[in-house]
Amino acid sequence: MARLATKPLRLTLRLYVAGDAPNSLMAVANINAICQAHFMSTYDLEVVDMLKDPMRALSDGIIVTPTLLKLTPVPAKRMIGNLSDTSQVLLMLGPA
Amino acid sequence: MKASAGPSVRELRQRLDEANETIAALLSGQIDAVVDAESASPVLLVQAQNALRDSEKRARRERDRAQRFLDTAEVILLALDLKGRITLVNRYACSILGWTEAELLGRDWIEVGVPAQVRTAVRENFRKLLAGDLAPVDGLICTRSGEERQIAWRSTLSRDDAGQIVGTLSSGNDITERSRAAAEHLLQGERLSLATVTAKIGVWEWKLAENELSWDARMFEIYGFEPTPSLSYYKWAAMVHPSDLPDREAALQKVVAEKGQGSAEFRIVLKDGTIRNISAAEGVVLDQNGKVCRVVGVNVDVTESRQAEIELRSAKDAAVAAHEAMAYSAEHDFLTGLPNRMFLNDRINQAIVLAPRHGKRVAVLFLDLDGFKHINDSLGHRTGDSLLQSVAKRLVACGRSGDTVSRQGGDEFILLLSEVERPDDGAIVAGRILQALSEVHSIDRHELHISASIGISVFPDDGLNAETLIQNADTAMYQAKANGQQSYQFFERAMNVRAVARQSTEVSLRSALERREFALHYQPKVDLRTGQITGAEALIRWTHPIRGLVSPAEFIPVAEDSGLILPIGEWVLREACQQAADWAAAGRPAISMAVNISAKQFRNPDFLKGVLALLESTRLDPSSLELELTESVLMERAKSAEAILTSLRAKGIKVAIDDFGTGYSSLSYLRKFSIDALKIDQSFIGQVTTSPDDLSIVTAVIAMGRSLKLRVVAEGVETKQQLEFLQSSQCDEAQGYYFSRPVPPGKFAELLESSNSAPLFRNSPEYA
Numbered sequence: 001m002a003r004l005a006t007k008p009l010r011l012t013l014r015l016y017v018a019g020d021a022p023n024s025l026m027a028v029a030n031i032n033a034i035c036q037a038h039f040m041s042t043y044d045l046e047v048v049d050m051l052k053d054p055m056r057a058l059s060d061g062i063i064v065t066p067t068l069l070k071l072t073p074v075p076a077k078r079m080i081g082n083l084s085d086t087s088q089v090l091l092m093l094g095p096a
Numbered sequence: 097m098k099a100s101a102g103p104s105v106r107e108l109r110q111r112l113d114e115a116n117e118t119i120a121a122l123l124s125g126q127i128d129a130v131v132d133a134e135s136a137s138p139v140l141l142v143q144a145q146n147a148l149r150d151s152e153k154r155a156r157r158e159r160d161r162a163q164r165f166l167d168t169a170e171v172i173l174l175a176l177d178l179k180g181r182i183t184l185v186n187r188y189a190c191s192i193l194g195w196t197e198a199e200l201l202g203r204d205w206i207e208v209g210v211p212a213q214v215r216t217a218v219r220e221n222f223r224k225l226l227a228g229d230l231a232p233v234d235g236l237i238c239t240r241s242g243e244e245r246q247i248a249w250r251s252t253l254s255r256d257d258a259g260q261i262v263g264t265l266s267s268g269n270d271i272t273e274r275s276r277a278a279a280e281h282l283l284q285g286e287r288l289s290l291a292t293v294t295a296k297i298g299v300w301e302w303k304l305a306e307n308e309l310s311w312d313a314r315m316f317e318i319y320g321f322e323p324t325p326s327l328s329y330y331k332w333a334a335m336v337h338p339s340d341l342p343d344r345e346a347a348l349q350k351v352v353a354e355k356g357q358g359s360a361e362f363r364i365v366l367k368d369g370t371i372r373n374i375s376a377a378e379g380v381v382l383d384q385n386g387k388v389c390r391v392v393g394v395n396v397d398v399t400e401s402r403q404a405e406i407e408l409r410s411a412k413d414a415a416v417a418a419h420e421a422m423a424y425s426a427e428h429d430f431l432t433g434l435p436n437r438m439f440l441n442d443r444i445n446q447a448i449v450l451a452p453r454h455g456k457r458v459a460v461l462f463l464d465l466d467g468f469k470h471i472n473d474s475l476g477h478r479t480g481d482s483l484l485q486s487v488a489k490r491l492v493a494c495g496r497s498g499d500t501v502s503r504q505g506g507d508e509f510i511l512l513l514s515e516v517e518r519p520d521d522g523a524i525v526a527g528r529i530l531q532a533l534s535e536v537h538s539i540d541r542h543e544l545h546i547s548a549s550i551g552i553s554v555f556p557d558d559g560l561n562a563e564t565l566i567q568n569a570d571t572a573m574y575q576a577k578a579n580g581q582q583s584y585q586f587f588e589r590a591m592n593v594r595a596v597a598r599q600s601t602e603v604s605l606r607s608a609l610e611r612r613e614f615a616l617h618y619q620p621k622v623d624l625r626t627g628q629i630t631g632a633e634a635l636i637r638w639t640h641p642i643r644g645l646v647s648p649a650e651f652i653p654v655a656e657d658s659g660l661i662l663p664i665g666e667w668v669l670r671e672a673c674q675q676a677a678d679w680a681a682a683g684r685p686a687i688s689m690a691v692n693i694s695a696k697q698f699r700n701p702d703f704l705k706g707v708l709a710l711l712e713s714t715r716l717d718p719s720s721l722e723l724e725l726t727e728s729v730l731m732e733r734a735k736s737a738e739a740i741l742t743s744l745r746a747k748g749i750k751v752a753i754d755d756f757g758t759g760y761s762s763l764s765y766l767r768k769f770s771i772d773a774l775k776i777d778q779s780f781i782g783q784v785t786t787s788p789d790d791l792s793i794v795t796a797v798i799a800m801g802r803s804l805k806l807r808v809v810a811e812g813v814e815t816k817q818q819l820e821f822l823q824s825s826q827c828d829e830a831q832g833y834y835f836s837r838p839v840p841p842g843k844f845a846e847l848l849e850s851s852n853s854a855p856l857f858r859n860s861p862e863y864a
Contacts, residue, residue: 021128050129064118065129080117081126 011035011043011093012072018065019051023082027066030083038090068092172247172268175254176205180222183263192270194240211238213316213323225251225264234271234303234310234390244312245272246301302329302391304352318374318397320366337363337371348378352388355380361398373399429503431481432488437566440502440510444562447514448555456515458555459522461584462569463491463529464577466547468507473732475542482539483546490532494525510566519586522552526584534582549576550584558587601654604640609663614638616671617838620847621690621809621831624823627855629848631688631722633831634672635838636664656696665697670710675841677716684848688750690722695729704740708747718748722772726754730769741770752809757793766804774801778812778832785817798825819857 015031017024028047035043050057050065060069070077070093077092121127172192175184185193185200193200193209200208210218214236221233232250239245251266298315302308309327316323319335336344340362351358359377366372378393429436435443447458465487472480484507491501491509500512513525530548537544551572559565568587576585608614618632638646655661669691676689697703711718723744730737730753741751752773753766757780766774776797783790794810801808810822813832822830835857836847 018129023126023128063130064121064127066126078114080114081121084126 013045014069015047016050016057016062016065016067024066026082175265177263209237211236214325217325298395300393335364432503435502441562443500451515459513459516460553460565460569461511462551462573463509463548464573465507479540486537494529494532519554526550547582553587602658605660618844619831619838620836621829622835627857629851633690661694661696673714673716676720677714688722690724692724698729722750724752724754745770773807775809775811781810781812795825798827
C-alpha cells in the first residue's frame, strides 16, 4: 500500500471504436492529443475495434461506439462520444 | 431479501446516467455504431441506413429516426434526388422556409426554395455536386414569404448499396444574421452611420476560393441590372469607374491581407453611362482555420447626398485650376513655357537676398539672337517659334538646377545664375550657351544656324535690384552685338553713360517736332552726261537747342528704337513733298525729290495710304517723288514689300534701292521688285579709283543696272577721278560733295536755277 501511495497507478485507457467511422477516428485523435498534452507518456491507451471484436465490447458492457473507458486509477469511468470536449474528458480522467 | 435481489440505487442511478449520456451522444451525432443486444453484433448506423433503404417501412423508420435526431439541431438538412426533388427536409428547414414537410417533399427544391435570380447558378452547382464537387458553397434561399436568407451549405452524395449516386445530402447553416451582423458591424463606421443612408444598404459577399460574388437585391438595384446568379468579381470590377478601380482593388486586397476592415468611396458606371457614387465598407469572415474565406461588405448609393458636395468641390477645383492656370500663364511664356519677366524679377530679387548669405554673387545674362528677324520673316513665324523653342531648350540645358531661364518676348532671353563664385563664372556659362546655340537647329526640314549676343551684369557689382541688373545686362548685350555677333560682354559703367545719353536723346527727340527743331537739307543729284541737276535727296538736320547740330547717325537709331521715326519720317516726307511742289509751282526745272524711308515706316500698314494722301494734299506730281529704301527694308518683308512697290509704281512714284551693295545684294530681288534705280553705296565710290575690287564691283553694278534698265546713281562722289570713272562706266547719275553738300532749300533753289546755264561740273574733253 505504501508503494502504491507513493507511486500512483498508471493511467490506463481503453477506447472502443467502430472501424474508421468518422466519430471513431475523431475520438482516437482527440484522446491521443489530450493525453500527450496532459499526461506526457505516463499512460497506456488500448484502442479496440468493436467491428472486429464485438464480444469483447459486450463483455465490457459497450453498447455504442466510440466509448472510452478509464480502467485505472480507480474509480473506473466511461465516456461516450468523439471526445471533442476536452474539459469533460479531463474531468473524467482526473488529475494528472 | 435485503439488497441481494436487485441492483442498488447507486447502480440504477449510474445506469440512468449512462443511458442519458448515450442518448446525448446519439443526439449530438457522435455515435458511429450501436450494438444490437439481441444479436450481440454491432451495427453501424450508416450500414443500418443502407440496409433499411431496401424496405420502405424500414426506410421511413430510419428516416424518421434520423430526422428526429436532426430536427433537434439548428441545421438545415436537405436531401435531394438526382432530379433535385426534395426527399428529406428537417423540421428546422421547414421552420425557416415556412413550408410544411408535406408541402416540400417531392417538390423541385430549386423551384421552391431558391430565389429566381440565382436559380441558374444553383442548378449549375447541383450539377457540379452530382459530378463530385463537394466544395462548400454559400447560397441564397427563398422562404415562403419571399424573404431571402444566406445559407452556408455542406453537401455530400448519397449512394445506394451498389455505390450508385442516388441523390445529395446537404446541411446548411443560416448565416444571414451573421452576414447582417458583420455588415452592421461595419456600419458602425462614421461614413455609413447616417440613418438616411442605411435604408439603402446593399449587402454583398465575395467568396475568395470560388471568386464568386453574392449580392442581395439591393445591390442589384444600386448597380442597376437584373439580378443575375452568375456574378463574378470581374463583373463587379467592370462596373467600377476605371479611375477608381485600382484604389478600390488595393483596398479590398488590403482588407483580405490584413484580415481587417475597410471603407471607401468610389464611383460606378451604370449601363446607361450614369455615374453613381458608392460608399462602401467591408470586412472579412474567417473560417475555422483562421483563414479568410469570405469578404462581406455593404454598398450604399450616396450619389444624391454627395451631389451637392461634389458640385461644390468641383466648382472649387475648377476655380483652383483656373487660378493656377492663370497664375502659370501670368508667370510663364506661352511659347516656350519658360518663366516670364515677372517671374524672373521675383527670382532675381530672391537670389540677391540669398547669395550674399553664402558669400556668392548673382549673374544676369541677357541674350538676344542675331538675325532672328530674318529667319522669322523669310521662313515664317511658325519656324521662328520652333527655333525659339529649340533655343529655350538648349538654354535650360546650359543652366544649373538653381538657375532660371526666362523669355522676355521676341528673341530675348534672360538667364539668372543664382549663385556664382566670381563674375567670370557668368562668362563661362555665356561661352557654353554661345557654343550650344551655334550648333545646327533642325526645324521643319530646315537646318538653321543662329548665333546670339549676350550681355552680363553681376550683383552686387552692376546693380542691387532686378530691374537695374536686367537693364545693365541689356546694355551690355547691345555692346556685345556691336562688337560682333556670337559674343558676350560684361557690363561696364561707360556703357551706362552711353545709355543715359541715348535716353536723353530720346527725350529731346520727342519734343523736337513740336519745337520745329528739324530742317531738311537737299543734296543735288546730277546727270553725268549733262551735268544738270535731276533731283534732290532730302536729308534731315536736327538742331538741338543746347547741343546744337546733332548727327543723324546719332539720333536716327534712337528714333528707330523709340518709334519716333514714324512721326519724324512722316514730317520729312511731307516737308520734302511740299518743297518739291512749291518749286514746281514756282516754275523751277522739274526734279525728282528723293526721300529716305526707314524700315519702321515701310512696315507701317498705313504707309502706302499716307504717301498717296500726302501727294494729293501737296499736289505734287507722283513722278516727282522718289522713295529710297535700303535692301534690308525690302528683304525684311519681301512679300508685302513686293505688293507695296507695285502699288507705288502704279501711281508713278519712283523707287530707288539705297546703299546698294552693303546688304543682301541679291540679284533675284532686283528682278522681282518693281524699282527704278540703284544707288551705289558711297563706300564703294570712295575707293573706286584706288581699290581694284571696288572698281570691279561698281563696274558690275552699273552694267547690271543698265541691263535691267535701272537707273544707277553713285553716292559720295568727292573727286574728279571718281566722276570721270563713273562717266566712263556709263553711270547715269551721281551725288556727292564734289558737286554739292546737302544745302538748305534756299541755296538748293539757287543751284537748281544756275545748273541749267552752268553745269555742276565741267566735262573733261575725253568724256564729252
